[in-house]
Amino acid sequence: MTGVIIGTGSYVPSYVIDNNELSQFVDTSDEWIRERTGVERRHIASDETVVSMAAEAGRRAIDSAKIAPEEIDLIIVSTISSDVILPCAACEVQKALGAVNAVGFDLNAACTGFVLAFNTANAYMMSGLCKKALIIGSECLSNLTNWKDRRTCILFGDGAGAAVLRAEEGKAFLPSAHSDGTKGAALTMKSRHDRNGITKEILPQEMIKEEYFMKMDGQAVFKFAVKKVPEVIRDVMKSNDIKQEDVSYYILHQANRRIVEAVAKRLDEPMEKFPMNLNEYGNTSSASIPILLDELNKKGMLKKGKLIVLAGFGAGLTWGASIFRW
Numbered sequence: 001m002t003g004v005i006i007g008t009g010s011y012v013p014s015y016v017i018d019n020n021e022l023s024q025f026v027d028t029s030d031e032w033i034r035e036r037t038g039v040e041r042r043h044i045a046s047d048e049t050v051v052s053m054a055a056e057a058g059r060r061a062i063d064s065a066k067i068a069p070e071e072i073d074l075i076i077v078s079t080i081s082s083d084v085i086l087p088c089a090a091c092e093v094q095k096a097l098g099a100v101n102a103v104g105f106d107l108n109a110a111c112t113g114f115v116l117a118f119n120t121a122n123a124y125m126m127s128g129l130c131k132k133a134l135i136i137g138s139e140c141l142s143n144l145t146n147w148k149d150r151r152t153c154i155l156f157g158d159g160a161g162a163a164v165l166r167a168e169e170g171k172a173f174l175p176s177a178h179s180d181g182t183k184g185a186a187l188t189m190k191s192r193h194d195r196n197g198i199t200k201e202i203l204p205q206e207m208i209k210e211e212y213f214m215k216m217d218g219q220a221v222f223k224f225a226v227k228k229v230p231e232v233i234r235d236v237m238k239s240n241d242i243k244q245e246d247v248s249y250y251i252l253h254q255a256n257r258r259i260v261e262a263v264a265k266r267l268d269e270p271m272e273k274f275p276m277n278l279n280e281y282g283n284t285s286s287a288s289i290p291i292l293l294d295e296l297n298k299k300g301m302l303k304k305g306k307l308i309v310l311a312g313f314g315a316g317l318t319w320g321a322s323i324f325r326w
């Protein structure tokens with residue numbers, strides 16, 4: 001058995017901050033941000049939460065799959081940025097959608113999370129544990145962003161993307177996924193609860209520590225991504241006996257235009273095979289791949305029977321690539 005994507009959906013907040021607006025409260029410029037990252041604007045949650053965005057993206061994916069919520073038997077939400085720890089986002093999505101027959105759980109693998117959710121749903125299907133799965137990446141990174149730190153706040157945005165998978169007869173492509181915990185210091189964020197359980201929000205401003213926000217060694221992450229992503233893509237293609245000419249698109253985590261360009265160059269593949277939308281949304285962590293997948297689907301760019309490679313990378317450090325046939 002293998003998991004086939006039968007529907008996609010996404011949701012992004014309508015409130016947008018472009019680079020010029022950002023430059024008004026942090027020392028940066030539109031030119032610097034575009035040149036170094038490719039980001040032009042980002043969508044930022046106002047009333048939305050990880051759960052509300054996940055539920056709406058999930059609802060749209062279920063509509064696009066033309067199935068009933070009751071048919072879903074697995075829900076996985078990949079997120080690092082939910083404002084609620086319990087109950088998990090997946091159970092809240094289950095409640096919002098009326099997916100009463102599903103088991104749900106969250107997954108935290110940062111920007112690799114959607115790829116690992118895809119792999120997990122596939123593994124459930126290969127072992128006969130599930131028939132229809134809803135997998136979602138939903139992030140409210142504006143909650144974790146230090147808006148005074150120009151090295152990070154320019155990069156991130158909020159949103160959610162989702163896909164419905166159905167188990168079908170056929171050979172599954174095996175994924176390639178990795179972690180290297182020894183390199184975890186490159187991208188960190190501490191819990192906002194101190195040892196007495198007092199949340200940061202009720203502490204005086206001067207007690208808010210830098211480590212309560214996402215901290216990143218940008219150059220280390222950049223070097224890691226441009227080395228490991230081409231490696232893992234080559235690896236997954238070799239182990240599944242897929243040639244580059246068989247692949248119609250590589251859908252990469254949307255972190256930085258220069259990373260995507262470097263990966264394309266190292267694989268000696270044309271940029272047309274690497275769709276991007278990070279100019280519009282910035283880096284939405286585990287939501288970036290499914291938002292882009294949904295956009296390509298809506299534009300009719302995904303042709304039946306064609307092969308697509310997904311590749312994610314991020315905190316942990318974690319990275320991985322998976323293949324599926326549309």
Ligand code: ACO
Nearest residue numbers: 028029032036111150151154218219221222255256314315
């Ligand atoms: N505006 C203006 N100047 C800036 C800004 C900014 N927003 N940010 C940094 N600078 C300055 C720095 O202060 C530094 O100045 P200095 O030389 O006087 O000290 C100079 O620009 C160069 O800074 P670097 O950090 O070396 O800039 P770099 O070229 O590495 O670009 C960036 C930074 C864009 C973050 C880059 O390292 C990058 O894209 N890394 C990958 C990060 C990434 O994609 N992370 C996400 C993946 S994981 C995940 O998705 C959660």
